[in-house]
Amino acid sequence: MRCFLAVLGLSLCLGCSWGQRKAAEAEPSFRLAVVTDLKGYLEPCGCTSDPLGGIDRLAAQIKTLREGDAPLLVLVAGDAFFDEAPLEPARADQATRNAKTLVGILNRLEVSAVLPGERDRKQPRQTLESLQAAADFPWLSMESDTNVIIENVGGLAVAIVGARKGADRDAIRDAVGTARERADVAIVLVDGSRRDANRIGAIEGVDFIVQGGLDQDAVMPPRPAGKAWVLHASRQGQGLSVVDVYRREKGDPFADQSEWSRSERSAQLDRQIQELAAKIDAWEESGDIDPKDLAPQRARLVELNKERAGLDRPVAASGGNAFSARWIELRKGSPADPEIARLMGEHDKVVNEANRVAFADLEPPPLGPGDVAYVGSAACGACHQTEYAWWRSHAHGVAYLTLQQRNKEYNLDCVGCHVTGYGEPGGSTVTHNLDGQLQNVGCESCHGPGAAHVKDPEAPIVRVTPESTCIVCHNEQHSDLFDYEAYVKTLVVPGHGRPVKTPKPR
Ligand code: HEC
Ligand code: HEC
Numbered sequence: 001m002r003c004f005l006a007v008l009g010l011s012l013c014l015g016c017s018w019g020q021r022k023a024a025e026a027e028p029s030f031r032l033a034v035v036t037d038l039k040g041y042l043e044p045c046g047c048t049s050d051p052l053g054g055i056d057r058l059a060a061q062i063k064t065l066r067e068g069d070a071p072l073l074v075l076v077a078g079d080a081f082f083d084e085a086p087l088e089p090a091r092a093d094q095a096t097r098n099a100k101t102l103v104g105i106l107n108r109l110e111v112s113a114v115l116p117g118e119r120d121r122k123q124p125r126q127t128l129e130s131l132q133a134a135a136d137f138p139w140l141s142m143e144s145d146t147n148v149i150i151e152n153v154g155g156l157a158v159a160i161v162g163a164r165k166g167a168d169r170d171a172i173r174d175a176v177g178t179a180r181e182r183a184d185v186a187i188v189l190v191d192g193s194r195r196d197a198n199r200i201g202a203i204e205g206v207d208f209i210v211q212g213g214l215d216q217d218a219v220m221p222p223r224p225a226g227k228a229w230v231l232h233a234s235r236q237g238q239g240l241s242v243v244d245v246y247r248r249e250k251g252d253p254f255a256d257q258s259e260w261s262r263s264e265r266s267a268q269l270d271r272q273i274q275e276l277a278a279k280i281d282a283w284e285e286s287g288d289i290d291p292k293d294l295a296p297q298r299a300r301l302v303e304l305n306k307e308r309a310g311l312d313r314p315v316a317a318s319g320g321n322a323f324s325a326r327w328i329e330l331r332k333g334s335p336a337d338p339e340i341a342r343l344m345g346e347h348d349k350v351v352n353e354a355n356r357v358a359f360a361d362l363e364p365p366p367l368g369p370g371d372v373a374y375v376g377s378a379a380c381g382a383c384h385q386t387e388y389a390w391w392r393s394h395a396h397g398v399a400y401l402t403l404q405q406r407n408k409e410y411n412l413d414c415v416g417c418h419v420t421g422y423g424e425p426g427g428s429t430v431t432h433n434l435d436g437q438l439q440n441v442g443c444e445s446c447h448g449p450g451a452a453h454v455k456d457p458e459a460p461i462v463r464v465t466p467e468s469t470c471i472v473c474h475n476e477q478h479s480d481l482f483d484y485e486a487y488v489k490t491l492v493v494p495g496h497g498r499p500v501k502t503p504k505p506r
């Protein structure tokens with residue numbers, strides 16, 4: 001049977017690969033849901049154009065998977081609860097509350113195992129003990145380099161091996177060896193580099209490796225390492241990798257039947273083929289290449305084309321072990337689990353209130369010699385009425401409301417960029433904002449502190465605001481579309497930076 005597109009002579013693959021369908025017909029032996037480098041993220045900040053992630057969205061996916069036709073193992077590797085170690089003392093309380101909420105949510109998701117990362121393990125002992133006490137799931141490799149748990153899934157014994165950062169390879173080999181005596185499938189959870197994963201892949205008996213520790217946004221499709229397959233799932237809960245595992249033969253290596261891998265490899269080959277073909281054309285045209293040197297390049301092109309054509313052919317129906325992986329990105333429109341969303345909302349309220357009380361007396365640094373105090377935008381509005389009216393209706397003028405609507409105005413991860421003069425001498429703190437005058441991204445965020453100019457308008461104040469002023473807040477993580485020229489243009493309007501249009505005399 002051939003794909004109808006191929007019969008029609010089209011090379012465009014719609015992802016209906018015969019091999020994949022063949023595999024999907026039978027029920028998987030079990031299914032993996034893989035999350036890597038979560039780093040304590042409950043949700044994305046919401047600042048960017050397409051915020052990815054949200055543990056409530058992750059929960060909705062896991063719920064659906066649990067209702068599916070195969071037993072599910074949820075595996076978490078790499079820094080799971082913290083993104084910083086040691087914690088800044090002022091942030092420790094918020095970060096620890098965050099980790100505790102996350103543990104509670106992972107309990108509800110019935111996570112099978114977590115391999116904490118180095119930043120997790122470096123938290124104070126007391127913090128870790130209380131988090132572990134609250135967890136219903138095993139934490140791997142906390143006491144030693146490596147340890148093993150065996151899960152019974154759908155009649156198969158699956159060994160889950162932890163390998164913390166820098167774990168001794170012989171210890172991992174021994175652990176895998178012992179595990180294999182009792183288990184049908186072995187999965188190693190790693191906190192480390194690509195190279196660490198490759199080393200573990202070289203150990204006999206490893207089937208899958210869950211790659212924590214890369215701490216990168218770009219997600220990798222399944223990647224071979226020895227006879228094992230490395231699984232990855234971006235970071236900060238931006239998505240999850242779901243792997244259907246078909247275990248049919250004892251000890252056989254698993255074959256990758258994922259459309260995900262096929263399409264990535266196809267795209268990669270297409271690029272390579274195009275580049276090499278263009279180079280060969282150019283060489284031939286210029287004529288200044290030795291035919292002896294051209295032949296191997298032509299041979300390589302043939303090889304690449306052969307591999308590319310192979311990817312369009314259906315995967316041979318194999319009776320052996322196989323898996324099919326897919327990537328589920330958690331976007332704005334992805335469904336969210338309402339119960340988990342409610343817990344997150346409760347968490348935000350608790351953190352907000354705790355910080356409001358804990359930092360009630362936190363004053364900004366005092367003014368040094370030559371420093372000028374912040375006064376707030378309303379004081380500027382007394383003279384600059386048109387500018388003030390413009391600002392009130394601009395996003396900057398409601399930046400604090402954005403946080404208040406989410407119970408995040410006292411959240412240490414948020415407040416700094418949604419207020420004016422944060423942490424500056426005579427400026428604001430998480431709780432102090434001149435009775436509201438320094439809430440929002442005010443005039444002085446761009447024009448600098450204005451006390452002197454307000455007192456005496458002859459006193460100079462910054463007029464032109466360079467890019468360096470903006471990117472304190474408009475950085476890559478929080479303003480992905482930021483382009484200074486384009487953004488600043490939208491600020492310079494009649495009434496602010498340009499004269500107010502007056503009706504032309506008739
Ligand atoms: C007492 C009235 C008054 C207040 C209050 C006031 N300004 Fe001004 N401002 C002026 C006058 C007058 C000028 C000079 C005339 C002009 O260029 O419009 C000026 C000029 C400016 C300029 C242009 C400077 C330049 O070099 O061209 C900026 C920017 C500015 N003000 C920002 C602010 C900000 C920010 C605040 C609040 C912190 C503020 N002003 C408060 C009266 C005031
Ligand atoms: C103190 C932090 C801060 C600084 C400094 C800052 N911004 Fe912003 N900016 C924000 C925040 C926060 C928002 C979003 C507010 C909201 O909608 O809640 C924003 C929104 C904007 C928007 C609206 C974007 C949209 O999609 O509607 C523009 C345009 C903008 N900023 C331009 C600038 C430029 C240009 C500069 C430098 C001259 C600058 N900002 C400096 C924090 C800042």
Ligand code: HEC
Pocket residue numbers: 044045046047048402403406408411413414415416417418472473474475478479480481482
């Ligand atoms: C490093 C500075 C920074 C931090 C920290 C920050 N923000 Fe923002 N935020 C921005 C900027 C800049 C924008 C505007 C981005 C743009 O339009 O390009 C923005 C926009 C937003 C928006 C979109 C507003 C809208 O209506 O379009 C939301 C929501 C938001 N932030 C919430 C948060 C929350 C919640 C946190 C804490 C978890 C946070 N921000 C932390 C800088 C920051």
Ligand code: HEC
Pocket residue numbers: 377380381384387388389391396441442443444445446447463464465488491492495496497498
């Ligand atoms: C996000 C940054 C930003 C904020 C916030 C902002 N400005 Fe400006 N302002 C600018 C830029 C950019 C210009 C144009 C500078 C130029 O190229 O001349 C400007 C120009 C001005 C000028 C000089 C031109 C004129 O209209 O006379 C004044 C006065 C001024 N702003 C006042 C204010 C006041 C008052 C506020 C608050 C109500 C404010 N600005 C808020 C960025 C900002």
